Amino acid sequence: MLTTSERIAFVLIALASLLLTAHGVSRIVRAIARGQGRPTWGLFFRRVIPVSLDILLQRPIFRTRPLVSALHAGVFFAFVFYGLVNILDLAEGFTGFSTLHRGGIAALYNLIADLLSVAALVGMVGLLVRRFGLRPFRFNERVFLLPSVRFGISRDSAIVGGFILLHVGSRWVGQAVRIAESERADWSQPTASLVAALFHGWSEAALTTASHVTWWLALGLILAFLPYFPYSKHIHLFMAPLNLILREERPLGQLEPPTSSNGALGAERLEQLRWYQLLDGYACIMCNRCQDVCPAHGTGRALSPAALEINKRYYLNRNLGAFAGGATSPPLLEIATTKEAVWSCTTCAACVRICPVGNRPMLDLIDIRRALVNQGDPLDPNLQAALESLARYGNSFGKPARQRARWTKELPFPIKDARKEPVEYLWFVGDFASFDPRMQENTKIVAQLFHAAELDFGILYEDERNTGNDVRRVGEEGLFEMLVEQNLAALEKAQFRAIVTTDPHSYNALRNEYPAYGFQVPVYHYTELLADLLERGRLRVQQPLTAAVTYHDPCYLGRYNRITAAPRRILHALGLELREMPRHGENTYCCGAGGGRIWMDSGGQERPSEQRIREAVALGEDLRYFVVACPKDMAMYSDAVKTTGYEAQLTVIDVARLVAMAVGINGLERESISVTTEAP
Amino acid sequence: MTIVVVMEQVPDVVEELVIAPSGTDLDRDAVSYVINEYDDHALEEALLLAEATGDEVVAVGIDTTGELDQALYTALAKGARRAIKVTGDFEGAWLSTRAAAQLLVPVIKELDPRLVLTGVQAPDDLDGQLAPTLSALLGWPHASVVISSEIADGVVRARKELWAGITMTLELELPAVLGVQAARQAPRYVPISRVRQVMREASIETREVEPVGDLAPSLMRLRFPAETSQAEMLTGNASEIADRLIELLRARGLL
Numbered sequence A: 001m002l003t004t005s006e007r008i009a010f011v012l013i014a015l016a017s018l019l020l021t022a023h024g025v026s027r028i029v030r031a032i033a034r035g036q037g038r039p040t041w042g043l044f045f046r047r048v049i050p051v052s053l054d055i056l057l058q059r060p061i062f063r064t065r066p067l068v069s070a071l072h073a074g075v076f077f078a079f080v081f082y083g084l085v086n087i088l089d090l091a092e093g094f095t096g097f098s099t100l101h102r103g104g105i106a107a108l109y110n111l112i113a114d115l116l117s118v119a120a121l122v123g124m125v126g127l128l129v130r131r132f133g134l135r136p137f138r139f140n141e142r143v144f145l146l147p148s149v150r151f152g153i154s155r156d157s158a159i160v161g162g163f164i165l166l167h168v169g170s171r172w173v174g175q176a177v178r179i180a181e182s183e184r185a186d187w188s189q190p191t192a193s194l195v196a197a198l199f200h201g202w203s204e205a206a207l208t209t210a211s212h213v214t215w216w217l218a219l220g221l222i223l224a225f226l227p228y229f230p231y232s233k234h235i236h237l238f239m240a241p242l243n244l245i246l247r248e249e250r251p252l253g254q255l256e257p258p259t260s261s262n263g264a265l266g267a268e269r270l271e272q273l274r275w276y277q278l279l280d281g282y283a284c285i286m287c288n289r290c291q292d293v294c295p296a297h298g299t300g301r302a303l304s305p306a307a308l309e310i311n312k313r314y315y316l317n318r319n320l321g322a323f324a325g326g327a328t329s330p331p332l333l334e335i336a337t338t339k340e341a342v343w344s345c346t347t348c349a350a351c352v353r354i355c356p357v358g359n360r361p362m363l364d365l366i367d368i369r370r371a372l373v374n375q376g377d378p379l380d381p382n383l384q385a386a387l388e389s390l391a392r393y394g395n396s397f398g399k400p401a402r403q404r405a406r407w408t409k410e411l412p413f414p415i416k417d418a419r420k421e422p423v424e425y426l427w428f429v430g431d432f433a434s435f436d437p438r439m440q441e442n443t444k445i446v447a448q449l450f451h452a453a454e455l456d457f458g459i460l461y462e463d464e465r466n467t468g469n470d471v472r473r474v475g476e477e478g479l480f481e482m483l484v485e486q487n488l489a490a491l492e493k494a495q496f497r498a499i500v501t502t503d504p505h506s507y508n509a510l511r512n513e514y515p516a517y518g519f520q521v522p523v524y525h526y527t528e529l530l531a532d533l534l535e536r537g538r539l540r541v542q543q544p545l546t547a548a549v550t551y552h553d554p555c556y557l558g559r560y561n562r563i564t565a566a567p568r569r570i571l572h573a574l575g576l577e578l579r580e581m582p583r584h585g586e587n588t589y590c591c592g593a594g595g596g597r598i599w600m601d602s603g604g605q606e607r608p609s610e611q612r613i614r615e616a617v618a619l620g621e622d623l624r625y626f627v628v629a630c631p632k633d634m635a636m637y638s639d640a641v642k643t644t645g646y647e648a649q650l651t652v653i654d655v656a657r658l659v660a661m662a663v664g665i666n667g668l669e670r671e672s673i674s675v676t677t678e679a680p
Numbered sequence B: 001m002t003i004v005v006v007m008e009q010v011p012d013v014v015e016e017l018v019i020a021p022s023g024t025d026l027d028r029d030a031v032s033y034v035i036n037e038y039d040d041h042a043l044e045e046a047l048l049l050a051e052a053t054g055d056e057v058v059a060v061g062i063d064t065t066g067e068l069d070q071a072l073y074t075a076l077a078k079g080a081r082r083a084i085k086v087t088g089d090f091e092g093a094w095l096s097t098r099a100a101a102q103l104l105v106p107v108i109k110e111l112d113p114r115l116v117l118t119g120v121q122a123p124d125d126l127d128g129q130l131a132p133t134l135s136a137l138l139g140w141p142h143a144s145v146v147i148s149s150e151i152a153d154g155v156v157r158a159r160k161e162l163w164a165g166i167t168m169t170l171e172l173e174l175p176a177v178l179g180v181q182a183a184r185q186a187p188r189y190v191p192i193s194r195v196r197q198v199m200r201e202a203s204i205e206t207r208e209v210e211p212v213g214d215l216a217p218s219l220m221r222l223r224f225p226a227e228t229s230q231a232e233m234l235t236g237n238a239s240e241i242a243d244r245l246i247e248l249l250r251a252r253g254l255l
């Protein structure tokens, strides 16, 4: 029990601490509220229970790093339970109520508290050793960090870690002191009872003092820490669940139109971001998981999605009063990231998927691009040429629209014109498959397979346009809208039941972006159709294939749209031995082409596609095929296999070509199909 | 003050060109038009100059295609303050450079600019006569093949390309006319949303003219260049190549 003066002191300090904390929290709330848009609070009631369950089970963080996640879980469970512990300890301090040496539920409570204290201490020591001993959190030297961040991350970790250690440790030792006072071990607190032995032989007065000191260290410390709490990464405790609960219900593959403030599109400054993008900064726990999976950072570019979030938070914390009060922030390109970083994002969404607290750093990058494009900031010359070509001809190849279907002339049969006669499947071919001479061979094979399977299909001929998927992600919203309008006008002329696409990027746009413009039609990827045709016997395997292969999931197919089974079903049906690369399925690694990167200069640096080829080669020397299901991948990896020097060992091949090899198609000799990746 | 940029639309050669049955014109229905590439550079250079001096850029063109609006709206979206199109009965005519210059001069005089920029050449003005003709009709100094420029101390300094990588900087008294080969930086990209906004909000001024005299050269026949014979790559070591070269030159009576 506390003395009266101690009690008065505690209440006064608690009041002061709570006031200070409330001040901090309210400033943060006002800062976040300066972001664009407002949360849909309806989501809160629908999601609060399922998301809380996820969090209690620590599901979001166990997606990677099992050991570290286990340490975190120890700290987390202790922390949750300590909510109760602190209340009871408070009661003990003020009323003398005690659970010591009681049976039943009190004993159970003591046991859990005792064990979790140890779990938290072990977990925390483990995490601190990792952070300060192993120093796993490094940014490559090109990443932009605010000066306050460099030192701040470690300081914040040290304060939070130290607080948890001291708080839990004091409480644990305090229990030991109480056990020592009672002069007999408490079986429901086994570890504290062991520690109690240390106090053997202490005088009663010394034990009383120790009991007071540990109580103050455990609970008084909370009061001391509380005002710092809103500014520490510990605030993720509230912000992370809030972020997960209030997350917009929107497919990963659908962007919101740019925000507009006084005619300026996109986000040049902090306050032009959406509210949840500001919340992201506060939810971020600086774990760098996003950076680990980022293909741009992984190839030494200046981009780190983690640094972006951390910079945002540190800038806000340092300027919170002014920003919450309505001051204009400096440009994001001065406080959060750099132009080089912004343009190196491939929009692969790996950061979005991996983040345990539901952050979406990619969206910030796209919003900054939107602002840059709309301000007329000079673009990469190749990108500009691509955009100008898209605006003029509807494709990025600088070719007249009339040439789009030229590849069909080399087929032994005509392809239906879906604008003139009804078809079951409208084949949306896509730019690369239509115009790139290296891809046209595959495109013809796909056509022949569809034909062989007697699929009722047609194309839009010269009326098809690039869907604008990557145009939107480059930040050229106006051009995206124009392409959508042109495609919708063409689609309106055609009669069909469903769409099939070759290109995952077109797939994503038609499936996720176009519905916002009133277009609702089932969309399939050609791998889905081929898998189906094989399994239903409409394509028959004449001669099973025997090679060992690996399959690369395209970001816009595997991660964005979770189509991972169909291509594997095909490989299985053909009799191929599939070896998975460590990063596959939804965790796939980007080839580096997305988000308009395919139109930009790689600046002579290593490409993600080259790392990917090495990842495949590591699966064994007998691995014969690197299988792709995306025309852009075909382009990227055909280059990468050459530049890495594995051309002789590994062949990059489109899955359709493998199907053709196994089923055999009229007019095509097996040999002529299996001619590696070289265009004739 | 004002800087005038003269812009022209030309057939897009990316698209297939078709000769009309008359044999003296392109099939106009199959032609699509783009802004003359050098005029695009002239516009960029003008915008860069104006950004430095606070001048007002006015884009001017003769609407021979009926589609000039698109190009002028793009110029407005890029930063021109006004756009003026000269209209009249030009149907089916490829204006001669001289006729074009004569049509433009009154508009330029009306605008009273201190500088006129236009592309150094165009597919229908391969010898680059528009800038010199304008300058002669206006009586102003002129420089062509300009690759950068600067207005300072009441003069314009224009760097022009000569040959073999040699450049020369001229100082011209204002007002002056420049034929631009290339702007200091690549012509800027203009986002589609800005063009669309301009199309909603801005308007293009019109100057109706009554064309007089010979507008266009009279065409006798239009045809595609005959396929020239294939190039031959000379291979082998230096002396073999030299032998073959001598042989080829002899065969043509050049040695």
Ligand code: SF4
Pocket: A290, A293, A294, A295, A296, A297, A303, A304, A305, A344, A345, A346, A347, A348, A349, A350, A351, A352, A361, A362, A365
């Ligand atoms: S989307 Fe991909 S490339 Fe862009 S920041 Fe995220 S992980 Fe990096």
Ligand code: SF4
Pocket: A283, A284, A285, A286, A287, A288, A289, A290, A291, A305, A306, A309, A354, A355, A356, A357, A358, A359, A361
């Ligand atoms: S954004 Fe998410 S994944 Fe990245 S450091 Fe922050 S919490 Fe970790």
